[in-house]
Amino acid sequence: MSLGPTDWGLxxxxxxSLTALEVLAIHALDTxxxxxxxxxxxRSLKIAAFIxxxxxxxxxxxxxxxxxxxxxxxxxxxxxxxxxxLWNGLNIATQIILDRIIPDEQPxxxxxxxxxxxxxxxSKELGLLLDFVVxxxxxxxxEIVIDMNACGSDELFSLTK
Numbered sequence: 001m002s003l004g005p006t007d008w009g010l011x012x013x014x015x016x017s018l019t020a021l022e023v024l025a026i027h028a029l030d031t032x033x034x035x036x037x038x039x040x041x042x043r044s045l046k047i048a049a050f051i052x053x054x055x056x057x058x059x060x061x062x063x064x065x066x067x068x069x070x071x072x073x074x075x076x077x078x079x080x081x082x083x084x085x086l087w088n089g090l091n092i093a094t095q096i097i098l099d100r101i102i103p104d105e106q107p108x109x110x111x112x113x114x115x116x117x118x119x120x121x122x123s124k125e126l127g128l129l130l131d132f133v134v135x136x137x138x139x140x141x142x143e144i145v146i147d148m149n150a151c152g153s154d155e156l157f158s159l160t161k
Contacts, residue, residue: 011039018042022072025049029057040064046072051079051099058086065089084110092140111138119147 015024021042026049039060041048050058058078062085065073076090079099087110090096097117116137130146137144 015042016040018044020044023047025051025077026053027051029053038063038067040068041073043068044072047075047077048073049077049079051077062086062089087111087113108136108138112140114140115143115145116141117145117147119149121149 015021019042021044024041024045024047028051037060039057041061041064048061050061066085066089073091073094075095075097076086077097077099078086087108090113092112092114094113095115095117096111096113097119099119134144
């Protein structure tokens with residue numbers, strides 16, 4: 001889905017009006033040339049999933065989280081990349097799931113949660129991936145859960161550190 005310059009205001013207003021929304025999942029959102037500045041999620045939201053959204057959208061969500069701190073957000077699923085704006089806006093108790101993201105130090109800067117759930121498919125590079133994930137974890141992380149789909153397969157790119 002692509003939103004043009006005039007669509008962002010309507011999209012943000014629509015989200016703000018959904019006062020009973022508990023689950024929000026957005027897949028493949030492209031901001032095009034217009035960079036949203038801030039997107040405030042409804043305070044009623046319990047689960048948010050953003051898969052394959054672009055980094056400008058992720059930043060706008062992070063800025064919105066920092067300004068509003070939805071108290072009921074319990075689970076946050078991210079399937080692209082993380083940004084410090086996102087991590088700073090999330091409650092430390094929020095369950096964070098990275099879906100097939102190869103984390104590196106930059107996207108995890110500012111990560112404050114003590115538990116990280118990493119979801120991936122089985123692949124021949126899994127050993128390298130696990131080593132890389134554990135090595136690059138931020139200091140606050142005390143528990144990591146790896147949810148592996150044994151039937152699937154990821155096309156992982158080369159991991160260098």
